[in-house]
Amino acid sequence: QKEVEQNSGPLSVPEGAIASLNCTYSDRVSQSFFWYRQYSGKSPELIMSIYSNGDKEDGRFTAQLNKASQYVSLLIRDSQPSDSATYLCAVINQAGTALIFGKGTTLSVSS
Amino acid sequence: GAGVSQSPSNKVTEKGKDVELRCDPISGHTALYWYRQSLGQGLEFLIYFQGNSAPDKSGLPSDRFSAERTGGSVSTLTIQRTQQEDSAVYLCASSLVPSGDQFFGPGTRLTVL
Numbered sequence: 001q002k003e004v005e006q007n008s009g010p011l012s013v014p015e016g017a018i019a020s021l022n023c024t025y026s027d028r029v030s031q032s033f034f035w036y037r038q039y040s041g042k043s044p045e046l047i048m049s050i051y052s053n054g055d056k057e058d059g060r061f062t063a064q065l066n067k068a069s070q071y072v073s074l075l076i077r078d079s080q081p082s083d084s085a086t087y088l089c090a091v092i093n094q095a096g097t098a099l100i101f102g103k104g105t106t107l108s109v110s111s
Numbered sequence: 112g113a114g115v116s117q118s119p120s121n122k123v124t125e126k127g128k129d130v131e132l133r134c135d136p137i138s139g140h141t142a143l144y145w146y147r148q149s150l151g152q153g154l155e156f157l158i159y160f161q162g163n164s165a166p167d168k169s170g171l172p173s174d175r176f177s178a179e180r181t182g183g184s185v186s187t188l189t190i191q192r193t194q195q196e197d198s199a200v201y202l203c204a205s206s207l208v209p210s211g212d213q214f215f216g217p218g219t220r221l222t223v224l
């Protein structure tokens with residue numbers, strides 16, 4: 001079983017819609033979760049981190065964490081064409097020394 | 112302030128040659144990480160440094176790979192006797208504290224011919 005799983009997509013949404021990106025993880029003791037955005041040919045850019053169950057909002061982005069279901073999601077409200085990128089979910093490993101990344105979901109926002 | 116910087120941005124080398132990649136973390140960040148990203152492979156962890164603690168080398172794929180961090184700041188990743196499968200983007204990240212938010216540098220694209 002892969003440690004962090006994401007649907008590769010592409011996920012296509014129209015401009016102004018809500019994009020929902022999902023991620024599941026296998027290690028029940030994971031404590032820290034991260035969402036990164038990566039444009040083609042660029043390095044990953046941190047969107048937000050989440051540590052506690054529930055929702056965390058930052059501008060148009062909301063991260064949701066459910067540790068019981070081992071599930072973390074990212075909602076992007078009012079999606080813009082500039083949001084078109086690959087979104088990477090990551091979980092800190094048990095030792096706290098490395099991020100374990102999913103393969104990423106490609107989001108395409110059409111104008 | 113300045114982000115993580117890496118050099119060179121691109122490196123083309125011949126199979127069997129040694130290469131050195133450099134990372135300069137965000138000032139004040141105590142933790143430094145190396146990852147690599149290959150086509151179709153995703154991001155994989157290589158090595159972690161934290162202060163004066165022994166590094167976590169568990170992600171290094173072979174003994175041809177080594178890294179050091181001098182003075183708790185700049186780090187160098189060395190790949191000896193490069194192979195074609197070493198071709199990838201090598202990314203460095205730093206965080207203020209262990210397990211904290213990691214910020215990535217622009218990466219070094221390594222091509223082994």
